[in-house]
Every structure is written in C-alpha cells, then in structure tokens.
Amino acid sequence: MRMYEKDGGRNIRHKNVGAIEFIRDFTTTLIEGRWRYTLSIFMFSFVGSWAGFAVLWQLIAEVNGDMEIDPLTGDYYGQGKSGCLRGAHDYTGFFLFSLEVQVTTGYGERYPSEDCPEGMFMLVAQIIVGLIIQGVMVAVVYSKLTRPPRHTGDFVFSRNCVICLRDGVLCLLFRISNFAEHQQINSRVEVYMCKKNGDRETDDVKLELENDGQITLYLPQIVCHTITEESPLFGYSKAELMAADFEILVTLTGNSKATGQTSQSRTSFLPREILWGYRFVNIIHYDQNLEAYTIDSQQFDGVYRVDTPLCSARRLQEVAEMPPDDLEEIKLKQDNEDSSYSLQEDKEPPENSLNDPQDENSHSPGQSSQSWEGFDGYLSRDSEEFKKSLL
Numbered sequence: 001m002r003m004y005e006k007d008g009g010r011n012i013r014h015k016n017v018g019a020i021e022f023i024r025d026f027t028t029t030l031i032e033g034r035w036r037y038t039l040s041i042f043m044f045s046f047v048g049s050w051a052g053f054a055v056l057w058q059l060i061a062e063v064n065g066d067m068e069i070d071p072l073t074g075d076y077y078g079q080g081k082s083g084c085l086r087g088a089h090d091y092t093g094f095f096l097f098s099l100e101v102q103v104t105t106g107y108g109e110r111y112p113s114e115d116c117p118e119g120m121f122m123l124v125a126q127i128i129v130g131l132i133i134q135g136v137m138v139a140v141v142y143s144k145l146t147r148p149p150r151h152t153g154d155f156v157f158s159r160n161c162v163i164c165l166r167d168g169v170l171c172l173l174f175r176i177s178n179f180a181e182h183q184q185i186n187s188r189v190e191v192y193m194c195k196k197n198g199d200r201e202t203d204d205v206k207l208e209l210e211n212d213g214q215i216t217l218y219l220p221q222i223v224c225h226t227i228t229e230e231s232p233l234f235g236y237s238k239a240e241l242m243a244a245d246f247e248i249l250v251t252l253t254g255n256s257k258a259t260g261q262t263s264q265s266r267t268s269f270l271p272r273e274i275l276w277g278y279r280f281v282n283i284i285h286y287d288q289n290l291e292a293y294t295i296d297s298q299q300f301d302g303v304y305r306v307d308t309p310l311c312s313a314r315r316l317q318e319v320a321e322m323p324p325d326d327l328e329e330i331k332l333k334q335d336n337e338d339s340s341y342s343l344q345e346d347k348e349p350p351e352n353s354l355n356d357p358q359d360e361n362s363h364s365p366g367q368s369s370q371s372w373e374g375f376d377g378y379l380s381r382d383s384e385e386f387k388k389s390l391l
C-alpha cells in the first residue's frame with residue numbers, strides 16, 4: 001500500500017486526535033479544509049452574529065422599556081425621550097435591524113436613537129465584529145484560491161523509475177517536467193526511501209541526488225541517484241528488488257515566479273514501478289522549421305531497453321575490483337559454457353536533439369564508454385550457477 005498516491009495525495013489518516021488541536025490553529029484548518037466546510041462556517045458565522053446581536057438589541061430594548069408603549073398616547077415607557085431602537089417591536093424587527101447594521105450603510109424604518117448610550121456602544125461593537133468576520137473571510141478565501149495545489153497539478157512525474165548504468169555505475173533515474181507556462185524558481189527535489197518493517201515504524205532514508213537535488217524546470221529534467229555504498233539500494237539485485245517492500249517518496253518544492261508562494265508536489269514509486277535495465281528516451285529536439293526546441297510530451301514516459309547487469313551494485317563493485325587473475329578465470333569459465341555477451345555502447349543522439357545534461361550520451365565523441373568484456377555476460381546471465389556465484 002502507498003503512503004503517497006501517484007497524483008500527490010496522502011494516503012494517511014490520523015486517529016485519536018482531539019478537535020482542540022484543530023481549533024488552536026483555526027486559520028490553517030479553514031485554509032486546508034474543504035470548500036464546503038469553509039463556506040458553511042462563514043455562512044453560520046454571519047447568520048450567528050446577526051441572530052446574536054438581535055438578541056442583545058432586544059435585551060437593551062426591554063431593559064430600557066422600549067417594548068412597553070402606552071396604547072392611548074403611543075409614548076414609550078422607557079427612561080429616555082424615545083426608545084433605543086425605533087421601528088422594532090419584536091425579535092424579527094431586531095434581527096432585520098442587526099442585518100442592516102452589518103451589511104448596509106443606512107437605515108430605513110428601523111434606526112437607533114441618540115438618547116440611548118448603551119445602544120451606541122452596541123452599534124459600534126457590532127460593526128467591528130462584522131468587519132472582523134468579513135476580513136477573515138476575504139483572507140481565508142484568497143489564501144485558498146492562491147495556495148499551492150494539493151496534488152501535482154502542472155508538475156508531471158514519470159510513471160516509472162529506471163535503473164541503468166551511467167559511467168559504469170548503477171543509477172536510479174526518474175523524469176520531472178513542468179508543462180505550465182509559468183516558471184518555477186528555486187526548485188529542489190528530495191527523495192526518501194521508506195522501508196516498511198511490519199508492525200514496527202517505518203525507516204526513512206534520504207537518497208542523495210546529483211546537484212543536491214537542485215534543478216531547473218525550463219525543460220524536462222532527469223533526476224539521478226547514484227547507487228553507491230551509502231545508498232540503501234546498494235545491496236539490491238533485480239530479483240531482490242522485485243521482492244522488496246519499500247516505497248520511494250519524491251517531493252518537488254519550488255517558488256512561483258508570479259506570486260512568490262512556495263508549492264510542493266509529491267509522488268511515489270513502488271518496487272514494481274522500477275524498471276531494471278531501461279533508459280528514458282530523449283524527448284527534446286530542435287525543430288529547424290520552428291527554429292526552436294520542441295518537447296515531445298507523448299514520449300514523456302517512454303523508455304527503451306539497455307544492457308544492464310542483473311546483479312546488485314555491491315556485487316558489481318566487487319567484480320570490478322577483482323584481480324586480473326580472477327577476471328581471467330571468469331572469462332575462461334564463460335568461454336567453456338559458450339556464452340559471450342557484452343554491453344553495447346550507447347547510441348549517439350540525433351543530430352538535432354538536445355541531450356539531457358545528466359545523460360551519459362552527452363560525453364564527447366572521443367571518450368569511450370567503459371567495457372566490461374568477459375564478466376558482463378556472466379553477470380547478466382539468468383542461470384542458477386550465476387545466482388550462486390553472485391549471491
């Protein structure tokens with residue numbers, strides 16, 4: 001089961017958390033909550049303030065005697081020359097007056113009297129409360145409209161990771177692109193490997209990336225993690241990887257050039273989504289007619305197979321450090337079994353293509369790729385003898 005969905009949503013639910021924790025940070029709760037809950041809260045806050053102040057206005061009127069009128073003369077029995085509130089004689093009238101105080105700038109038949117000081121105080125208090133509610137509503141709605149998207153949005157992650165050789169070292173690769181027109185600045189990628197240990201808590205190990213995870217998204221970028229001795233993937237072969245139980249969590253953090261707000265996109269990869277012995281196809285080409293670089297978005301997830309040892313990076317390093325005599329013995333054993341395989345050199349990119357700056361195809365023409373000669377076929381064979389000798 002995933003902790004992060006492919007679209008960036010979290011598959012995490014909190015249990016036994018008191019409501020007081022959300023009330024303490026009520027503003028963040030409103031911003032992060034669903035629209036229907038936020039708008040419902042504001043609707044009830046407005047209606048509640050109108051109804052509550054209507055009750056207070058009615059209490060002031062009753063204390064002042066405004067509710068008692070001489071049926072013969074029509075005079076008030078109140079303490080002042082006139083009632084605190086003219087034109088309101090029941091709760092409906094006071095509610096309508098309370099509504100007028102907060103949403104209008106003038107009054108009709110219902111209006112306050114200057115002979116009631118407590119009424120003046122109540123009028124100012126209700127206006128201040130109404131302004132506070134309106135200000136909070138505007139701020140929360142604006143924050144919800146301009147906040148970073150909860151899911152990946154315009155940022156696209158490749159459907160799969162790939163593992164292949166780069167300069168003789170196994171590397172974990174995945175692709176990121178921003179197909180939106182707006183530019184993202186200060187973009188940084190962080191990758192964690194989350195190991196699931198049954199009933200115990202999960203272990204999170206950070207994977208070191210090239211350039212410390214700093215990328216620019218004006219073009220699709222391939223993020224590379226070199227599987228070295230410090231990598232948690234160092235001991236995984238292809239067979240062990242398929243049987244592993246972990247999740248690779250990826251987060252992309254950056255600032256919007258237009259608003260300056262920080263946004264974060266997420267995704268995850270399971271072991272079954274890691275393709276061993278593949279490489280991403282080049283999707284950036286130069287169009288002579290347009291005189292511009294074009295991006296083939298349909299091939300964003302495209303991969304092609306490359307010759308890659310099936311053993312782990314640890315075993316690959318051990319073989320690379322073997323003395324020449326041991327390598328010769330492996331080569332003779334391979335010749336006796338009539339098995340000869342070699343890694344093919346990478347194909348040269350098209351003449352009018354822009355190479356990925358992190359891709360090994362970008363080496364100079366005079367630089368030759370490392371040859372694995374005799375033991376490559378031995379490493380890439382799928383025989384029982386191969387598994388015993390490596391494991």
